[in-house]
Amino acid sequence: MSDRDAAFEAYFAARCDAMRGTAYLLCGDWHRAEDLVQQTFTTIYLAWRRIQRHEAMDNYTRQTLVRTFLSERRRGWFRHESVGSAPTDRAVRPVDLADERLVLLEALVKVPPRQRAVLVLRYWEDQSVEQTAVLLDCSTGNVKSQAARGLATLRGLLEEERVR
Helix, strand or coil: CCHHHHHHHHHHHHHHHHHHHHHHHHHCCHHHHHHHHHHHHHHHHHHCCCCCCHHHCHHHHHHHHHHHHHHHHHCCHHHCCCCCCCCCCCCCCCCCHHHHHHHHHHHHHHCCHHHHHHHHHHHHCCCCHHHHHHHHCCCHHHHHHHHHHHHHHHHHHHHHHHHC
């Protein structure tokens, strides 16, 4: 095994689970999250030789993951098969924090992809407005407006769920 492969393997082992969690928050499906992480790390592996600072890879990896997610969403629904509908058995009221988390994750999946990406990066990954703007290749104002819209959408979805 070359030094290149060993370095990549070590990085992959260290960051794969964290990126899988972020991917899940973006897409709401563990299988799709696996696919996103696989596509992301494949892209990174192909560019590994050209990358100068391997110690500062997290932002690049996160950016690649988000762009892969957004790119996949732009292709349209017709390229993805849907395995089934949403589960029919739901809890009537959230009882504990685990249930509340599930309700939040279910609502997050319904937020538009760009807004969801901003919410995940800002509030889950704890990125600053500036870092999020760099990762999404947009202005800080765009990040702020997408975050505000995303939070409003999320609040509306959670309110609907509470009324049910």
